[in-house]
Amino acid sequence: MKRIKRILERTIESILTVSGAVTSIAILLIVIFLFKEGLGLFKSPSVEKGYSLYVNSKNTVNDLDVEDIKHIYDSEVENWKELGGRDQEIKIFRFEEIFNIYSDEELGKDYSLLPEKLGEVIIQNPNIIAYLPQQYAPTDIQGVKALPSKDISIGDFFGGREWMPTATPSPLFGVLPLILGTLIVSIIAILIALPLGLGVAIYLSELAGERTRKLMKPTIELLAGIPSVVYGFFGLVVLVPIVQKVFGLSVGETAFTGSLILAIMALPTIITVAEDALRNTPRDMREASLALGATQWQTIYKVVIPYSASGISAAVVLGIGRAMGETMAVLMVTGNAAVMPHSLFEPVRTIPATIAAELGEAPAGGAHYQSLFLLGCILFVITMIVSITAEVISKKQLNKGV
Amino acid sequence: MNKKLSQRIAFMIFRILGLMVVGILFWILGFIVYNGIGVISWEFIFSAPTNGMTSGGIFPAIVGTLCLVVGSMIFAFPLGIMSAIYTNEYAGNSWVVRFIRIMTNNLASIPSIVFGLFGMALFVNTLGFGDSILAGSLTLGLLVLPLVIRTTEEALKAVPNSYRTGSLALGATKLQTIRKVVLPAAFPNITTGLILSIGRVSGETAPILFTAAAYFLPKLPSGIFDQVMALPYHLYVIVTSGTDIEASRPMAYGTALVLIFIVLLMNILAMFIRRFFNKKLKTN
Structure with missing residues (x-):
């Protein structure tokens, strides 16, 4: 009887000891979950997930940073010359526009010909920039160049002067x-x-x-x-x-x-x-x-x-x-x-x-x-x-x- | 001469400042009571919002807040008391205790919106509770944990040491002493922690924004995995993003009045308990 009591007492004491640490554990958990989710940002691509930017392969511009992309889509930059390319006006091509150019039949069953047709459009327009879902992306087509997607950098975040988290194609996280x-x-x-x-x-x-x-x-x-x-x-x-x-x-x-x-x-x-x-x-x-x-x-x-x-x-x-x-x-x-x-x-x-x-x-x-x-x-x-x-x-x- | 004059001016300013702070409290309270008192009726308290929340009542929000309060207390109260018993009765004055105290202070200083983020990441997404009473209660429970711990510790400290030594001298074990002597003596003061936490929990909005609160629900919750409406969130919604903000103004005053009534009632209750029983402990 006495032994059981003593064991019980010990158990309760150890439960008390553990609960003494509860606030420390809480803080630890908060740190883990906050930083786990938060630091993931620096591994996210700067354009929306599942999308990429494509240009004609004759275009001499090889990569664009977030600010440039934003300026293009805000029509603040209208010529490739300003970004280090040839003297050509920038033509923005949106994915939906493909359906105005080609009929559903031309795009084939289940849109299987969609990537090919998108490729054709890009090849025909040397001054084009196209923001397309990777699912239908014109990959492996000669004459089309995908701009490398960069991760959001620490500098973009802490040094950025604009907070536009829902801007497309590339949201701005300037804090x-x-x-x-x-x-x-x-x-x-x-x-x-x-x-x-x-x-x-x-x-x-x-x-x-x-x-x-x-x-x-x-x-x-x-x-x-x-x-x-x-x-x-x-x-x-x-x-x-x-x-x-x-x-x-x-x-x-x-x-x-x-x-x-x-x-x-x-x-x-x-x-x-x-x-x-x-x-x-x-x-x-x-x-x-x-x-x-x-x-x-x-x-x-x-x-x-x-x-x-x-x-x-x-x-x-x-x-x-x-x-x-x-x-x-x-x-x-x-x-x-x-x-x-x-x-x-x-x-x-x-x-x-x-x-x-x-x-x-x-x-x-x-x-x-x-x-x-x-x-x-x-x-x-x-x-x-x-x-x-x-x-x-x-x-x-x-x-x-x- | 000059010395006296400057003293008189300075003291006058301090007195005015003191009055001003009291004035601010009464300004806010008076403003809400004056505008809200006309809205309060049985119907307002006991019926659901109607016509896009411009008329009707706030019953679902009151029930929701009640659920969150009960839920968070079930979680935070036992845990907080156990933690305080450990630091105050067992751990002595070692570095462990100092560390625990610092952590408790730090937890208390974390902004409530961060608790909301954390609750969303852990309870809603990782553990899969969804937006629910359970997730909201756990988040709020964590938020008030430092408050419970601190008030309990103070209550335990207020128990004279002679109580403990007396009990130990009679052959009681440490646990028996705590259970039969220390806790009963400290109990009234511990309840102030509970009451203050209830006040705090019922007023918090940011932690439940993403863990529990619903914009509008015609039904009452039926289980711990249901979303609920809550008083503070309801007030926020009808003030900033209701269907017709002007028309729902009276509802907003009424909601604010009910909310402030609950919160201040808890605060005042706690104050009285503390005052009453502290005197009793001292005279013993």
């Missing part, structure tokens, strides 16, 4: 506008929230009486508890029209509106962490300052604030981290234009908003899907850095207290 959008929105948010939050933290830790504190702390907790969709809704219905009116804009959904709503959302974090840091200042330091004839305010800004500087910076770092990862509220009020931001009063798109807005439409396993996971990886890495930085900073503060 710069999204990173910039995220940075602008969250940094402005913190610039707004910091003075406000610090002021409230000083009020709470230095001025407010016990009763006011007891009322205000829960209020701030409640502010942190409001769901982000509700913030987004509030922002959309209240702040967007205000911003539009005050700044005389044509649309109120701008980076600045996003910053405003994020500032409100970051306030509780900033206030709580900064207040803890301020309260951590030893009593004798305050008293020494007061004894030297300083006023309370002088003591606060010459002794208490410098002393708790690292704690306050932890608050800032944590606030930025919160702001960067915030999804729904930002998605609802920033207008979602994935372009390089030029001013605060234009629509922008942040990384989390992009994931939320596009993942639903991206087919699983495709380049678009992978690119969104890679955005998730970026976000993950940023928040890890933020969280570790904050930890290091606040440890410094703690050591000071000793």
